[in-house]
Amino acid sequence: MKKSIRRNAFIAFCILPSLLLFSLFIVYPTINVFKTSLYQDSGLGNKAIFIGLENFKAMFKDEVFYIALKNTGFLAATTIAPTLLIALFFAALLTSGKIRYSNFFRTVFFFPSILSFVVISILWSFIYHPTMGLVDSFLGIFGVELELPLLGNKYTVMWALAITMIWQAAGYYMVMYMAGIDSISREIYEAAEIDGASSSQQFWRITVPLLWGIIRTTIIFIINGVITNSFTIVRVMTNGGPDRDSEVLLTFMYNHAVNANMGYAMAVVVVVFIISIILSVVSNRLTGEHAVEM
């Protein structure tokens, strides 16, 4: 009896520092977010007024909120699947052993994901530059001249931003998948080869099902990543422009937070939080049945 109490006490003692930090830096701010969203709060310490759900009511009438919601949804829809598919494809390709210098390619593909987001945003601002950018020069070869700049045209701006985000993220997930594939025993592939399976069949029938656990996890990561990283990309490349056509939920939130509307901004955060959770739960359910253990 004594021993188990001592042991439990010891375990509690070891956990305590982490628990403390966790509570202080994660639990407390989260509770604060939910609390502040119910107040009219300038965020500067002066008299926060309790207004209940008024912030949320105002948000659902705010047309910029819907633009931001639409844009964030657009980014999710256009970057999640392509990023993961590209990552999966290159992971399989580079681990198949049939590509020379695969280490070099792995480094090159992974490189964008370690660059700072501000650097990436500025880099792509110049790639999309209306007169001296790579894209403009490239289109010039075919004699195509765009009337409006890519980042200044409400019909193309979100697509341009989506491409930047795919470019940034694919390498990161590719490396994760490569690690996963490495753990699949070679013998399975050899057996399939002997049975006459083509590379494509091997990919879809062996690699993907066995990686399914990892793929499910990366889906949750990338949902989070899209929402979080869209902030820097939008803020630096377009500042929400033209005329708020590239606002995303986080830039919308930020603009209100610095405009002394902290309560309203926190209400947006609550909504983002709920959306995030719903997306994760839904994607978990949808991808739950196909797991294969080997």
Added chain:
Amino acid sequence: MRSKIARIIALVCMLTLVVSLFAGCSSKKEQPSSEDTNTTGDTEQVDKEKPDEQAEKESDTKEFENKELDIAIFQGAYGREFWDALAEKFMEKYPGTKINITANPKLGDMIKPKVVAGNLPDFIYLNVDDPSGVIKGLIKDNALMELTDVFNSKALDKDALIKDLILPGFLDTVFCTPYGDGKIYGAPYNYGVMGLWYNKNYFDKKGYKPPKTWDEFFALNESAKKDGRALFTYQGIYPGYLEEIMIPALYSAGGQEAVDAFLGYGEGFWSSDAAKKTLEVFKKIATTDNALMKGTVALNHTQAQTEFMQGKAMFCVNGSWFEGEMQDAPREEGFEFGFAGVPAFNEGDPVIALVGIEQMYIPAKAKNPELAKEFLKFVYTDEGIRLNGEKAKAVLAVKGAVDAVKEYITPSAYNCYKAVESGMHPVVGSFKPVASGSKINISDEVYKPFSSIMNRQMTVEEYAEKMEKVYKQVRDELAAQGN
């Protein structure tokens, strides 16, 4: 043998890592250059022993109960050297006082938690439009100390009231009297002059004259086209820069009345003649061939300004800081900064320039307001003016300051300021604060749609209609608050 060496190397590496962790604990020495302080802020204790000679001279300066002053300085293009130097001089003159300076490029974000905790500095130099929104919030929350008494008092080094030293009209602007009730809450610091810029060298060579009216401006489009450049560009993703045209043009079209209606959310403003005339200018820029430089809407400020300096556009809007800001930027052969102000509508009317004022504040909950006010008065002494020019390369909003600091500022900046002094009419203005708790960010609402206008995806009529609705909402919110 091999593994022993490997273990020693591993141990050394680990020790290096551990020791380097403690590098962050070293106390920071005072670094006068402004490039260093871009991560953490320094709270400096600039404490000085007074030399004995000074003690006898300064017996006529006031004695203060609380001798410690906390000042917070936004460390932007003007750096922090001015404040360090001024504080030193102040502590010499007022023996026994101690000034603690917190200076940071991200001052707004830095002092926000202090503000929230109720631990405000005694004196703040930070503009109302700082992205952190700290000053905007303090104004909305009525958390600033009234400074009218400071300006009604005698200057420290001459026989005049401080308010008479300030350039005319500045103290009446919304920067200084945010609530429109005549009470001063913001003290003017530096001022900048804004308007259209052109390449003086290019104009002289080609024999072009800077436009005095909008008709002359658009007439230059023909010449621009022949020379292979667009007429105009601006800082695309930051359409707020267009206020440098908007406000002066409104002034030219409808006088101070129109400007006040614009900045004060006047009813029916957007269907007024002044508004219509002004919006016509933007419509013309958007719809006339060659008027707007290609790709403008997507460019950030550095890109647009560089394109202008490389001769891709004839005119660009910006302020007196232009030359200093772009000193390392590439430019076309022989480029010279020329300031043209903003053209008038009627032949014979003066050209106009938008003037912006930087601001200093004292929070209502400052712990040492007495000393803070004395320090504020000290800023406006001749010494302060000169130091500001020397260290910050800037011009205080005080009469005669421009010539006092001529040697310290760029030639183009000097010309800007002199232009205002010699005929170019200065217009000052900033939006009146919206109701506290309002979700409307008025400068976003007014200027962001210009991207759509320039893209020809919105007509100026649609814009005016939209703005009329926004203005009504602002008025309603202010009325509900009792304003």
